[in-house]
Amino acid sequence: MTLEKTYFRPRSIGEAVRLAAEYETDLRYLAGGTDVMVNKFQETDTSTCLIDLTGIEAMKQTQQKNDHLSIGALVCLDDLKKIPEISAEFPLLLEAVQAVASPVIRKTATLGGNLLCENRCAFFNQSEWWRQAAGFCLKCNGATCLATGGTLNCFSKFASDTAIALVGMDATITVLDKEAEYTVPLEEIYTGDGLDPRKLDKTALIRSIELPIGRGFRSVFKKLRHRETLEFSSLTSVVTIDQIGQVKIVLGGVDPKPVVVIGTIADDKNELIKKAIKKARIVDNDVYSRLYRKEMIGVYLNKSFEELEQADFLSNKLAS
Amino acid sequence: MERIKFKINGKQYELLVEPHEMLSAVIRDKIGLTGTKIGCEQGTCGACTVLADGKPVLSCIAPALRFDNAEITTIEALAQNGALHALQQKFVDKGAIQCGFCTPGMVMTALDFVNHHPNPSTTEIKEALSGNLCRCTGYKKIIEAVAEYAAEAHRPIRFSKPNKSHLHTSVGVSRPYIEAGRKASGAAEYADDIHVKNALHCKFLRSIYPHAKIDRIDVSEALKLEGVRYIATGAELPVKFGVLPISQDETAMAIEKTRYVGEIVAAVAADTEAIAAAACRLIKVEYRPIRPFLEIDDSLRDIGDSEKIHDYGKFNNNVHKKAELRFGDQQQGLREADVTAKMTFKFEGVNHGFTEPHAATAFWDENGLTIYTATQVPHYLHRALAKTMEVPLSRVRVIKPTVGGGFGGKSDPFPHEVIIAHLARKTGRAVRVRLSREEVFLTNHGRHPSVMTVEMGISKDGIIQVLDADIVIDGGAYGSFGVVTSYYNGVLLQAPYKLDNFGFRTYRVYTNKPQCGAMRGHGAVNSRFAVESLIDELAYQINMDPCELRMKNFLDSNTLTVGQYRITSNGSRESLQKVMEQSEWKKRIGKLPAGRGLGVGCGFFISGSALPIIWNELPQSVVHLKLDFDGRVLITSGASDIGQGSDTMLAIIVAEVLGIDPEKIFVLAADTLLTPVDLGSYSSRVTFMAGNAAKDAAENLKKEILRVVSAHFETPESELNLANNRVFSNDKSADLSWLEAVDRLTAGRGAVSVSGKYISPKLGGDFKGAGAGLSPSYSFGACVAEVEVNPDTGQVKVLQVWGAHDCGKAINPMAVEGQLEGSWHMGIGQVLSEQMRYFNGLLINNNFLDYKIPTTLDTPDIHTNIIETIDPEGPFGAKECGEGALHPVIPAVTNAIYNAVGVRITKLPINAEEVLRQMKAIKVLEATQELSLA
Ligand SMILES: Cc1cc2nc3c(=O)[nH]c(=O)nc-3n(C[C@H](O)[C@H](O)[C@H](O)COP(=O)(O)OP(=O)(O)OC[C@H]3O[C@@H](n4cnc5c(N)ncnc54)[C@H](O)[C@@H]3O)c2cc1C
Ligand code: SF4
Ligand code: FES
Numbered sequence A: 001m002t003l004e005k006t007y008f009r010p011r012s013i014g015e016a017v018r019l020a021a022e023y024e025t026d027l028r029y030l031a032g033g034t035d036v037m038v039n040k041f042q043e044t045d046t047s048t049c050l051i052d053l054t055g056i057e058a059m060k061q062t063q064q065k066n067d068h069l070s071i072g073a074l075v076c077l078d079d080l081k082k083i084p085e086i087s088a089e090f091p092l093l094l095e096a097v098q099a100v101a102s103p104v105i106r107k108t109a110t111l112g113g114n115l116l117c118e119n120r121c122a123f124f125n126q127s128e129w130w131r132q133a134a135g136f137c138l139k140c141n142g143a144t145c146l147a148t149g150g151t152l153n154c155f156s157k158f159a160s161d162t163a164i165a166l167v168g169m170d171a172t173i174t175v176l177d178k179e180a181e182y183t184v185p186l187e188e189i190y191t192g193d194g195l196d197p198r199k200l201d202k203t204a205l206i207r208s209i210e211l212p213i214g215r216g217f218r219s220v221f222k223k224l225r226h227r228e229t230l231e232f233s234s235l236t237s238v239v240t241i242d243q244i245g246q247v248k249i250v251l252g253g254v255d256p257k258p259v260v261v262i263g264t265i266a267d268d269k270n271e272l273i274k275k276a277i278k279k280a281r282i283v284d285n286d287v288y289s290r291l292y293r294k295e296m297i298g299v300y301l302n303k304s305f306e307e308l309e310q311a312d313f314l315s316n317k318l319a320s
Numbered sequence B: 001m002e003r004i005k006f007k008i009n010g011k012q013y014e015l016l017v018e019p020h021e022m023l024s025a026v027i028r029d030k031i032g033l034t035g036t037k038i039g040c041e042q043g044t045c046g047a048c049t050v051l052a053d054g055k056p057v058l059s060c061i062a063p064a065l066r067f068d069n070a071e072i073t074t075i076e077a078l079a080q081n082g083a084l085h086a087l088q089q090k091f092v093d094k095g096a097i098q099c100g101f102c103t104p105g106m107v108m109t110a111l112d113f114v115n116h117h118p119n120p121s122t123t124e125i126k127e128a129l130s131g132n133l134c135r136c137t138g139y140k141k142i143i144e145a146v147a148e149y150a151a152e153a154h155r156p157i158r159f160s161k162p163n164k165s166h167l168h169t170s171v172g173v174s175r176p177y178i179e180a181g182r183k184a185s186g187a188a189e190y191a192d193d194i195h196v197k198n199a200l201h202c203k204f205l206r207s208i209y210p211h212a213k214i215d216r217i218d219v220s221e222a223l224k225l226e227g228v229r230y231i232a233t234g235a236e237l238p239v240k241f242g243v244l245p246i247s248q249d250e251t252a253m254a255i256e257k258t259r260y261v262g263e264i265v266a267a268v269a270a271d272t273e274a275i276a277a278a279a280c281r282l283i284k285v286e287y288r289p290i291r292p293f294l295e296i297d298d299s300l301r302d303i304g305d306s307e308k309i310h311d312y313g314k315f316n317n318n319v320h321k322k323a324e325l326r327f328g329d330q331q332q333g334l335r336e337a338d339v340t341a342k343m344t345f346k347f348e349g350v351n352h353g354f355t356e357p358h359a360a361t362a363f364w365d366e367n368g369l370t371i372y373t374a375t376q377v378p379h380y381l382h383r384a385l386a387k388t389m390e391v392p393l394s395r396v397r398v399i400k401p402t403v404g405g406g407f408g409g410k411s412d413p414f415p416h417e418v419i420i421a422h423l424a425r426k427t428g429r430a431v432r433v434r435l436s437r438e439e440v441f442l443t444n445h446g447r448h449p450s451v452m453t454v455e456m457g458i459s460k461d462g463i464i465q466v467l468d469a470d471i472v473i474d475g476g477a478y479g480s481f482g483v484v485t486s487y488y489n490g491v492l493l494q495a496p497y498k499l500d501n502f503g504f505r506t507y508r509v510y511t512n513k514p515q516c517g518a519m520r521g522h523g524a525v526n527s528r529f530a531v532e533s534l535i536d537e538l539a540y541q542i543n544m545d546p547c548e549l550r551m552k553n554f555l556d557s558n559t560l561t562v563g564q565y566r567i568t569s570n571g572s573r574e575s576l577q578k579v580m581e582q583s584e585w586k587k588r589i590g591k592l593p594a595g596r597g598l599g600v601g602c603g604f605f606i607s608g609s610a611l612p613i614i615w616n617e618l619p620q621s622v623v624h625l626k627l628d629f630d631g632r633v634l635i636t637s638g639a640s641d642i643g644q645g646s647d648t649m650l651a652i653i654v655a656e657v658l659g660i661d662p663e664k665i666f667v668l669a670a671d672t673l674l675t676p677v678d679l680g681s682y683s684s685r686v687t688f689m690a691g692n693a694a695k696d697a698a699e700n701l702k703k704e705i706l707r708v709v710s711a712h713f714e715t716p717e718s719e720l721n722l723a724n725n726r727v728f729s730n731d732k733s734a735d736l737s738w739l740e741a742v743d744r745l746t747a748g749r750g751a752v753s754v755s756g757k758y759i760s761p762k763l764g765g766d767f768k769g770a771g772a773g774l775s776p777s778y779s780f781g782a783c784v785a786e787v788e789v790n791p792d793t794g795q796v797k798v799l800q801v802w803g804a805h806d807c808g809k810a811i812n813p814m815a816v817e818g819q820l821e822g823s824w825h826m827g828i829g830q831v832l833s834e835q836m837r838y839f840n841g842l843l844i845n846n847n848f849l850d851y852k853i854p855t856t857l858d859t860p861d862i863h864t865n866i867i868e869t870i871d872p873e874g875p876f877g878a879k880e881c882g883e884g885a886l887h888p889v890i891p892a893v894t895n896a897i898y899n900a901v902g903v904r905i906t907k908l909p910i911n912a913e914e915v916l917r918q919m920k921a922i923k924v925l926e927a928t929q930e931l932s933l934a
C-alpha cells in the first residue's frame, strides 16, 4: 500500500488545477477512485498526492450545447441512464456502461475516470511483491516485457469500455490543464504506447465529454469476458453507422489504445474487418489467448454487421 | 493525518485519518464496527458494501477522507430495538445465510436496490447482486430472500418479528441456523473481528523464488524500525508438522530453502500492520535459486544431479506417494468388454475461495497458549500447536469463532497459526494476523491439478466390465492431505456402479508450487469426472441412453463394493429418476435446438472417514450435555460449524430426542478447552458422527429423566413420552412440564451432565489400503444439466441444473438444500471458469477478479431435490450432503456439451477456444465424410 502524504478535496476546477500544478511531480486525480484505489493497493500507482475531484459540483452537470451534449466528467456511470438525452440519442453509451465492472462499482465510478482507467496486463495488475517475484516488466521500469519477451514495447491492454463507445460516436473531451483549456477528439489522447498510454499533461483535467447530437448513430456493442459481470474486457467491439453512412469500427482490450477503422457503407465490410484485425496488436497478457481474441475480432465484427443489416432490414420493413 | 468528521449509524465521530486509509479500515479498526467484512480489498467481492449518504459504496476502495461530513450506514444500523430489519429477517428465514461472511454486503446492496426497484424481476435481482460474491449458497436462497422481501416491502410494517413457526421444530423441519440472526445483524464475530487487548500485528515476508537455498537473512535494518517488536525466521521453529502423521514435512517458515513462491521466510510482529509490512521490506534475504520443478512430468522423472524438493523416498525423483489397488482381473474385463474407451483428462488446480480470509489471534497466559482462528479442525490444530510449540497438549487451547467458509481450505494446521503462537510467546503479547486475499491463494491447499488416463469397457447390453485408472496428481510443495487424496482419486471410483474388475494407480508428486490438499468432494471430483465422461462416451457408442446405462449399473442397497465398502442405504436410482423426470430427459434428449444439449452425471461420497487421521482409540466424536435447574440444555461439542449449519443440526437432534424446543438449547462448540473432542469438519463427517454422538448423549439424558419420573409416578419408563416440552405417560397419570421434570431430575443432585459418543463400526477388508474411503455410510446423487454452446465463439452457458442428492434424512431440509445448491454452484465454477494459473511457479490469478468464481449472472437456475433413504446408522437416518453433490454436476455440464455439439471435454475448466477448435474439426470431418459418401 502506498502511503500518500497529501490528500486534497478542492471545490472548484480552478483550485484543482492550481493544486495539480503545485504537486505536479507526484500527483493523481481521483474521481470514483475505483481504478486508482485498486492500483494503489497493488502499488502499481505510487503517487503520493491525491486530488479528489468529487467535491466539484461543476463537473457533474450535463447540458445540451448547440449541436452536442456535454456530459460532466464526474457523472457516475450509473447516473448516465437517468439522462434522457443519452437514452434517446446515445444508447450505445449505456450499453457500454452496463458492461463496466459491477453495479455497485458503477455507482461510484465516473465517466471521466473510465476514460482514463489505466491500461491492464496480467503481469502488471499484481502486487509489488508479485511483480518483484516475476521480475519487473517494462511497465514497472524493468528491462523486458513478460508477455512478449521484448525489450522495447509494452502492449498493456486498453481497458475502458465506455471510451470504445464514445470514440465510435466521435466524442470529444474538454480538457483543462495548467496551461490551457482545449477540446480534442477523444481518440487523439490515446498514444498506443502501453507504458504511457495518454498524451495529456500531468495536470490535465477532463472537464466534460461531448457527443454530437443528430448524427443518428446505429450501433452494435459487444464485449468478450469470462464471467457476465465484474470483468475487464478481453475484447470490446463497437460498430457504428451514422446518418450519412460513415462506418466506424472501434476495438478495445486488444491494443494499448482503441483500434479505429473508418469507412463508409459503400466499402467492403470484409476489408474493414480485415483492417481492424491487422491493426490490433494483441499479445498474450489476458485469460484468453492472443489467437482466440484475434479470431473473435472477426467473429464479433461480422456478427455486428449482420445485426446492423438485420435491424436495417427490419426498420425498412416497418417503414414500408 | 487529517481530521475528519462524519456520522456512522447516526453517531457523530471525529477522527484522525491517514490519506491512504480506506473507509473499511476506519469502520472496522478505528470505530470497531466489524459487521462490515473484508474479503478481497480490491472491489471484487462486495463484502465491504456500506451506504454513504444513502448510496452503496465498496468501502475497501473508498478513501476515508472523502467522507468528511457524510452519513455512513453499516449493517449494524439496520436492526432496530432488537428486531432485525425485514430484509435481514428474510435472509434468516429463507436460509440465505450460511457462513454469513457475504451477508452484510449482500444485505446492504440488496436494500439499496429494492429501495430503488420496488418490483424487481429475478433477472434484475441477479444483475443487482452480481458484484457480491457468495461461495456458500449458490445464490438461490439469497435471490429468493430479496424477491420475497421486495414483494412484501410495500407493507406498512417494516420490522418483522421473529417467525414463530420456526420455534417448535424437530428433525425434518426446515429451520434457519440458530446463529443466523447474529450473522444477519453483523454481530457475529469472525476471527478478524475479535480484538484481544494490546495485540501486536504480524506480517510475513514471502519467498520470491520457487526453489532456492536461503544463504542469509539480515533483519538488522528491519529491527531498527520503530514499533517493530520481534522478527522471527525459520530456524526458530524447526519442528515439522502436517495434518497427516505420515506427512509431517512442513515447517512454519522456510529454513534452509524455499519450496514455492510465497512460502513464508520471515515474520514481523509490530505495533501496527503498516509497520510490520514496512519492516518486511527492510529484511534482506540472500537466495541461491536451484532448479525448480513446476510440472507433473518433471517431478515424475529422474532428476539427475538436481536437488529434490524433499529429501524423501528412495527414488531420485519428486514422487511423494504411490497408491495402487487392483480388484478382479482387468485384462479379463477388457477382453469381455464389447466396447472400450480410453481417454486422458487434464485438470487445473482450483481453490476453495471461501470469502473470509484466514485470520487469527494468539496469546499466552497462565493456562498456556490460546488461539482464536478461522479453522475447520480445532483438534488437529491443537495437536500441531502442542507439537511445534513443544508444550504438553494440556497447554493449548484452540477456539473456533464464527468461520466464513472453509470447504477444506481451513482444515490443515497452518504456518501463520504456528508463527503467531511463537511470536506471542516471544513477545509476551497477543499477536494477530490476517491474510490478504493474495496470501490466501498462496496458502492454497486446494484441489490438486491432475492428469489421468482412464479406460473403461462395457458389454453391448450396457454392463460395465472394467475400469482402470492411471492418475497423477500435483501436490505442490508439501504433503497436506495428499496421501489420502492419492487413494481417494482411485478408491472412490468403486461406487455408485457395480464393478468387478477395477484397478487404479495414483502418483502424487511434489512440485514447487503452493501445496494442494483437501477441497470439497476431496480427491474424487476429478476422477469422477473422468469416469462419468467415459460412461457417457460408451453410452453413445452403443447407442444407449446414458441415463439408462447408469440405471443398469448402479449398486444395490445393502451390498459390498469390489473393494469391500459396505453400502447400506443407496438412493442412486431415486436420484437419477428424479432429475430425469424433472428435466423431462426422455422427452427432450436429442430433440433440443442446435447448440443446446442435456447431460447427466452421477456420484457418491463418504459420510465421514471410518478411520481417524491419527490412529487412536478415542471415539470420532463426543458430545456432552448439561441440564441445570433453568431447564436449558447445554450442548458442548468440538464440531466446527463453518457455515454448514452443524451447531443447528446438533440442537435439532437433541431437541428431537428430548421433545423440547431448540430455544431451550445452547450450543457451545469447538473450543478445545471446553468441548470434548470432535475430529473436525472434514470428509463430510459431522452430521453423521457428531450428530450420532449428540443423539447418544440426548438419549442418555432422556434415560435419566425417565428414570426419576418413572420412579416418582411409579409408571414404567416404557409408558413415558418426551414431547411438546412435557414429560407424560400415555394415560396422562404422569404429566410434567419440562421444568417440573427438570426439578425432579436435579433435586438433591444439581446439574446433570451426560455424555454421548460415536464410534464407527469395524469395516472393510484387510488388504493394504483397505481403509481408504471406508465410511459407515455413503451418499449418492445425480445431476442433469442443460447448456447452450455458441457456435461462433465456443462459449458455453449453463442454462439449468437439476440435482438430486440422497442425504439419508434431511435433519434440516433448508440447510441440506443450501449445501446442495452451494456444491452445485462450486462445481459450476470448476467446470466453467475456475483454475489456478501459474507463471514460472508464480500464481497469476491471486485475486477474485482473476480467479473466477461464478457470480449471480453466471449461475444457472438450480432445481434442488432431496432424496431420503433413511440410513440405518445415521442419526435419524441422516448422512452426508455437503460434498458429494459437487461430483455429478461437473460431468453433467460437459456431457451436455457433448450432447449439444459433439465436443468431448477432457480438460477442466472448459476453454471456449478449445470448444471452438473442436467444433470446427468436427465440421471439417463431417464435410469430408459427406464428400466421400457422395
Ligand atoms: C472489480 C472491478 C472491475 C472493473 N471492471 C471494469 C470494466 O469492466 N471496464 C472498465 O472500463 N473498467 C473497469 N473497472 C475499472 C474502473 O472501475 C472503471 O474504469 C471506472 O469507470 C473508473 O472510474 P473512476 O471514476 O472510479 O476513476 P478513478 O479510479 O478515480 O480514476 C481513474 C483514472 O482517471 C483519472 N481521472 C479520473 N477523473 C478524471 C478527470 N476528470 N480528469 C482527469 N483525470 C481523471 C485518475 O487520475 C485516474 O488516473 C473495474 C474496476 C474494478 C475494481
Ligand atoms: S505488456 Fe509487457 S511490458 Fe506491458 S505491462 Fe504487460 S508484461 Fe509489462
Ligand atoms: S472487500 Fe471490498 S469488495 Fe471485497
Ligand code: FES
Residues within 6 Å of the ligand: B096, B097, B098, B099, B100, B101, B102, B103, B133, B134, B135, B136, B137, B355, B404, B405, B643
Ligand atoms: S454465506 Fe455467502 S459466502 Fe458464505
